[in-house]
Amino acid sequence: MTIEVDYRFPPNINAEKQAKTIAVGQTAGTWNANFSHRETQFKQHLGQVISIETDSQGYNIARIHFPELNVENDIPSLLTMIFGKYSMAGMGKVIGVHLPQHYGTRPKFGITGIRQLLGVYDRPLIMAIFKPALGLSAADHGVILEQVANAGLDLIKDDEILGNLAVAPTLKRLECCRKVLETVKENTGKTVLYATNVTGKGYQVLETAKLLVKEGANALLLNVLTYGFSVLEMLANDPEINVPIFAHPAFAGAMCAASETGLSYSVVLGTLMAYSGADAVLYPAHYGSLPFEVTEENKIKEILRSRNVFPVPSAGIRPEIVPQLLADYGTEVVLNSGTGIMDHPDGPASGVKAFFDRLLA
Amino acid sequence: MTIEVDYRFPPNINAEKQAKTIAVGQTAGTWNANFSHRETQFKQHLGQVISIETDSQGYNIARIHFPELNVENDIPSLLTMIFGKYSMAGMGKVIGVHLPQHYGTRPKFGITGIRQLLGVYDRPLIMAIFKPALGLSAADHGVILEQVANAGLDLIKDDEILGNLAVAPTLKRLECCRKVLETVKENTGKTVLYATNVTGKGYQVLETAKLLVKEGANALLLNVLTYGFSVLEMLANDPEINVPIFAHPAFAGAMCAASETGLSYSVVLGTLMAYSGADAVLYPAHYGSLPFEVTEENKIKEILRSRNVFPVPSAGIRPEIVPQLLADYGTEVVLNSGTGIMDHPDGPASGVKAFFDRLLA
Numbered sequence: 001m002t003i004e005v006d007y008r009f010p011p012n013i014n015a016e017k018q019a020k021t022i023a024v025g026q027t028a029g030t031w032n033a034n035f036s037h038r039e040t041q042f043k044q045h046l047g048q049v050i051s052i053e054t055d056s057q058g059y060n061i062a063r064i065h066f067p068e069l070n071v072e073n074d075i076p077s078l079l080t081m082i083f084g085k086y087s088m089a090g091m092g093k094v095i096g097v098h099l100p101q102h103y104g105t106r107p108k109f110g111i112t113g114i115r116q117l118l119g120v121y122d123r124p125l126i127m128a129i130f131k132p133a134l135g136l137s138a139a140d141h142g143v144i145l146e147q148v149a150n151a152g153l154d155l156i157k158d159d160e161i162l163g164n165l166a167v168a169p170t171l172k173r174l175e176c177c178r179k180v181l182e183t184v185k186e187n188t189g190k191t192v193l194y195a196t197n198v199t200g201k202g203y204q205v206l207e208t209a210k211l212l213v214k215e216g217a218n219a220l221l222l223n224v225l226t227y228g229f230s231v232l233e234m235l236a237n238d239p240e241i242n243v244p245i246f247a248h249p250a251f252a253g254a255m256c257a258a259s260e261t262g263l264s265y266s267v268v269l270g271t272l273m274a275y276s277g278a279d280a281v282l283y284p285a286h287y288g289s290l291p292f293e294v295t296e297e298n299k300i301k302e303i304l305r306s307r308n309v310f311p312v313p314s315a316g317i318r319p320e321i322v323p324q325l326l327a328d329y330g331t332e333v334v335l336n337s338g339t340g341i342m343d344h345p346d347g348p349a350s351g352v353k354a355f356f357d358r359l360l361a
Numbered sequence: 362m363t364i365e366v367d368y369r370f371p372p373n374i375n376a377e378k379q380a381k382t383i384a385v386g387q388t389a390g391t392w393n394a395n396f397s398h399r400e401t402q403f404k405q406h407l408g409q410v411i412s413i414e415t416d417s418q419g420y421n422i423a424r425i426h427f428p429e430l431n432v433e434n435d436i437p438s439l440l441t442m443i444f445g446k447y448s449m450a451g452m453g454k455v456i457g458v459h460l461p462q463h464y465g466t467r468p469k470f471g472i473t474g475i476r477q478l479l480g481v482y483d484r485p486l487i488m489a490i491f492k493p494a495l496g497l498s499a500a501d502h503g504v505i506l507e508q509v510a511n512a513g514l515d516l517i518k519d520d521e522i523l524g525n526l527a528v529a530p531t532l533k534r535l536e537c538c539r540k541v542l543e544t545v546k547e548n549t550g551k552t553v554l555y556a557t558n559v560t561g562k563g564y565q566v567l568e569t570a571k572l573l574v575k576e577g578a579n580a581l582l583l584n585v586l587t588y589g590f591s592v593l594e595m596l597a598n599d600p601e602i603n604v605p606i607f608a609h610p611a612f613a614g615a616m617c618a619a620s621e622t623g624l625s626y627s628v629v630l631g632t633l634m635a636y637s638g639a640d641a642v643l644y645p646a647h648y649g650s651l652p653f654e655v656t657e658e659n660k661i662k663e664i665l666r667s668r669n670v671f672p673v674p675s676a677g678i679r680p681e682i683v684p685q686l687l688a689d690y691g692t693e694v695v696l697n698s699g700t701g702i703m704d705h706p707d708g709p710a711s712g713v714k715a716f717f718d719r720l721l722a
Contacts, residue, residue, distance in 0.1 A: 026522065029494040032704065035501075041528060042496035069527060070495060074562040077524050079587040080611045084521055087614030088651045105562075133390040134431060135403035140396075160445055161387065163438050166430060167402060201435040201466075202594035206564065226440040228589010233563035250441045253448030258619030290449045343393065 003066040003103070004050065005082045006096035008059050010260055015052050015060035018091050023047035023064050026086055045070055061095065073103060075229040075276045083263065094263040097271045104275030105236045109244040110308035111332055114279060117218070117244070118154055118191050124325070125154040125334040126355045127312065131342040133159035138168045142176030144348060145194070148341065149184045151352035155193045155334065157221050160248045163199035170196060170208070171215060178216045195221040195246040198235070205231055210240050219244045225251040225268070229276050236277020244279035246312070252283075265296050270303030280310035280334060288315025305332060312336050319344075319354035326359075364427040364464070365411065366443045367457035369420050371621055376413050376421035379452050384408035384425050387447055406431055422456065434464060436590040436637045444624070455624040458632045465636030466597045470605040471669035472693055475640060478579070478605070479515055479552050485686070486515040486695040487716045488673065492703040494520035499529045503537030505709060506555070509702065510545045512713035516554045516695065518582050521609045524560035531557060531569070532576060539577045556580040556607040559596070566592055571601050580605045586612040586629070590637050597638020605640035607673070613644075626657050631664030641671035641695060649676025666693060673697045680705075680715035687720075 007022065009015040024030065028045040035042070050063040071077040083094055107113070115121050128148050130141055145156060164170040177194050184192060196217045200208040205227060209220060224232045224247045235241045249269050256265045269283045283300050284290040292315075301311040311333050317325065318340040325335060337355070344351030368383065370376040385391065389406040392399070411424040432438040444455055468474070476482050489509050491502055506517060525531040538555050545553060557578045561569040566588060570581060585593045585608045596602045610630050617626045630644045644661050645651040653676075662672040672694050678686065679701035686696060698716070705712030 027494070028496050029492060029520075031493040031496075034708075035493060035497070038493075038496050038498070038501065041498075042493060045495040045528070070522070072524050072526075072560055072562060076566075076584065076587040076589075077560055080524075080584045081522050083615060084584065084587065084609075084611030087612050087618065088610065088645055088653070090614060090618040090652050131390060132392045132396060132399075132403060133388070134406040135389050135392075135399050136396070137399070137402075140399065159390075161431065161442050163433050163441075165433075167406070199433055199438055201433060202591060202596075202598045203567065205437075205591055223437065223441045223445065226437040226445065226589075227591040228437075228587075230563060230566055230588040231591050235563075237563045248445075249449065250445030251448050253451060254444060254616040254623045257448065257451040257622040261618040262615045262623070284449055291451050292449070347395075 002100060003068055003071070003078070004098040005064050005066065005094060007062050007064065007092045008095045009062065009092040011058040011060070013060075013091055015062050019049040019052060019062035019064060022086050023049050026081055026084065027066065027070060068100070068103075074233055075104065075272050079229070087261075090261055093258070093260055094267055096264070097267050099271065099275055105233055105277035106307065107277060107279040107309050108236065108242070109279040111305070111310045112308060114193070114244050114310055117193065120154060122331065123359055124329065124331050126352065126359070127155040127157065127334050127336040128153055128341040128348065128352065129157055129159055129336065129338040130162070131159065131338060133161050134165070134167070136168060138172035138176045141168065141173050142180050145177050145180045147347065147349040148352050149180060149192045150188075151349035152190070152356050153192060153352045155195065155219070157195035157246060158197035160197065160221065160223050160250045162197055164208070170199070170212065174212060174215055174217055181218070191218075193219040193244070195219040197221045206234055206238070209235050210238070213241055213243055217243060219246060221246045221248055223248045223250045224273065224276070224278070225249070225255070229272065232276045232278060245277065247273050247278035247281045249281070249283050265292070266299035266303060270300040274304050274307040274309045278309055280312050282312040282314045282336060284315045285313035285317060287317065287321065290315055301329070301333070310334050314338070319351065319358055322355060322358035363461060364429055364432070364439070365459040366425050366427065366455060368423045368425065368453045369456045370423065370453040372419040372421070374421075374452055376423050380410040380413060380423035380425060383447055384410050387442055387445065388427065388431055429461070435594055436465065436633050440590070451622055454620070454622055455628055457625070458628050460632065460636055466594055466638035467668065468638060468640040468670050469597065469603070470640040472666070472671045473669060475554070475605050475671055478554065481515060483692065484720055485690065485692050487713065487720070488516040488518065488695050488697040489514055489702040489709065489713065490518055490520055490697065490699040491523070492520065492699060494522050495526070495528070497529060499533035499537045502529065502534050503541050506538050506541045508708065508710040509713050510541060510553045511549075512710035513551070513717050514553060514713045516556065516580070518556035518607060519558035521558065521582065521584050521611045523558055525569070531560070531573065535573060535576055535578055542579070554580040554605070556582040558582045567595055567599070570596050571599070574602055574604055578604060580607060582607045582609055584609045584611045585634065585637070585639070586610070586616070590633065593637045593639060606638065608634050608639035608642045610642070610644050626653070627660035627664060631661040635665050635668040635670045639670055641673050643673040643675045643697060645676045646674035646678060648678065648682065651676055662690070662694070671695050675699070680712065680719055683716060683719035
């Protein structure tokens with residue numbers, strides 16, 4: 001029954017002073033004699049500095065305890081408390097958030113649920129992305145899906161920047177793709193999940209998600225960080241949304257790329273996603289061109305798995321490195337390949353086959 | 362009919378290469394001969410590098426044009442496009458977003474509407490914050506409000522970290538405060554707005570907002586950046602939410618405090634808030650202890666005013682500096698004072714009077 005947060009401060013910052021500022025300033029604040037009658041209550045809301053440790057680079061890491069009665073069992077109120085006003089002090093970075101297991105929202109499906117939907121239990125899942133990102137028609141999506149689904153693909157997703165646009169409206173994409181998936185199921189018995197990108201202005205995002213599920217979407221994709229954790233929690237807690245939700249990391253760099261401010265990638269793409277109801281979370285793999293550390297990537301993977309959330313490393317995932325991927329990740333993982341499948345010299349179907357040839361070798 | 366975004370790159374980064382990466386990679390992406398039949402369509406979705414200029418510190422600023430047909434007239438789809446995946450490249454900072462006036466959501470009230478509600482047209486408005494932040498009862502809130510409202514205060518808000526907590530449930534705070542405000546109105550004819558903090562897990566946040574308005578809330582406070590721009594758009598576009606929405610900047614530092622990554626404060630607290638339906642936006646004033654630049658603060662103020670959104674500088678706002686505040690801000694501003702009012706040696710009412718004594722001098 002406790003919330004603990006690790007803040008990392010550069011050597012030139014008085015970590016003890018800052019930690020106290022956070023423990024008090026982000027909770028009850030200070031009070032004067034006029035409010036002495038409420039002192040017992042104020043004290044219950046105060047944060048506490050648990051420890052301050054110095055790392056090998058001379059950075060100080062302060063661990064602060066926050067009372068759970070200050071927050072509402074969700075991610076937005078948690079973020080407001082642990083880093084709301086203080087984020088603007090520009091002094092430190094949140095590198096760890098430790099929550100009780102009962103906190104937040106659990107995935108409806110997660111690793112075990114997605115495996116059950118697909119009937120695949122003993123190997124990494126293979127996921128593709130529709131490419132090019134913008135400019136294909138809904139019918140083009142169906143044609144591509146036919147190729148990769150018949151080649152044995154497990155999952156496919158929209159590109160995260162493809163919303164409900166005139167060139168390929170979301171419902172039309174779903175319609176074209178659903179027909180293909182039904183045929184594949186009839187012919188081969190195989191289920192393929194298509195994570196349809198949920199977008200829409202304000203309330204439309206929830207309405208759209210419900211409509212998509214009603215119209216046969218068997219998975220959803222959400223840009224959690226541009227729409228808000230509240231939107232993920234909205235979908236994850238809605239009984240009508242009875243399909244897995246894939247969380248995309250778009251915009252994560254805005255809050256995680258700086259070394260001395262913001263939050264660690266493992267906090268945002270690991271802990272916060274795992275406690276707000278995502279069933280699977282995409283994040284950059286260190287094989288790609290994005291500057292992503294292996295240690296941070298491993299933390300994300302472990303945090304997600306600890307909540308039964310599927311880790312989906314993306315970037316640089318190609319058939320040629322499957323043995324390396326198996327050695328690095330094991331089997332509880334979705335391997336998400338964009339160009340590795342879609343730009344295969346012999347076409348997307350060959351890209352999918354190349355993955356399975358190596359995976360089942 | 363155009364979206365233009367300014368990205369700033371440090372001297373050691375090849376700005377031209379990065380700008381092209383953004384213009385292509387954040388829009389249509391690349392395509393091969395298999396898709397030549399869609400080439401005309403792809404080209405319509407591509408971004409274009411308009412200019413690259415070098416500033417006095419040797420940083421390069423690239424301006425990129427994005428087609429409006431790639432997005433959905435809201436902030437989340439805009440952020441996904443302009444900085445979704447690219448934010449994780451860790452190369453540059455978004456320092457300007459230029460949107461057509463018809464884009465996004467306009468405030469329902471804004472400066473003119475809030476002034477009409479209050480019947481005050483010719484001076485800055487004075488706003489207070491309930492303090493201490495956590496631990497007061499709902500009745501305590503009523504007692505404090507009685508003091509400041511009778512002293513002539515225009516607006517008051519919850520502390521942003523005070524959600525719907527057992528110690529002072531939101532509906533009970535509203536009930537206690539509404540009674541006080543009704544009495545003040547009867548006795549003096551003066552309307553005082555109380556911006557009640559809207560919180561709640563997922564869908565509850567919209568239900569709570571509607572319930573609060575139904576129960577007599579005459580203004581709302583939202584932590585836009587922890588709940589999500591989608592939630593602000595949800596409230597701003599809902600006809601039942603017929604009261605002004607005050608946007609709080611909590612968490613802004615997570616995406617704005619770094620000098621070479623993320624987004625500028627003026628983009629997040631200025632442009633994005635002004636185009637997602639906020640009626641008034643709080644942001645740190647340079648008088649306070651937070652490291653906030655005057656130039657950035659001025660940009661926020663001007664961007665908000667250009668959309669009829671009330672700028673609410675906060676931090677270091679005290680009665681003693683009212684002449685300076687008038688000189689710096691003029692009258693189209695809400696002066697938000699936390700400790701400046703609540704910690705006045707003779708009590709909160711004296712804090713309010715101290716402001717008006719100097720304001721009307």
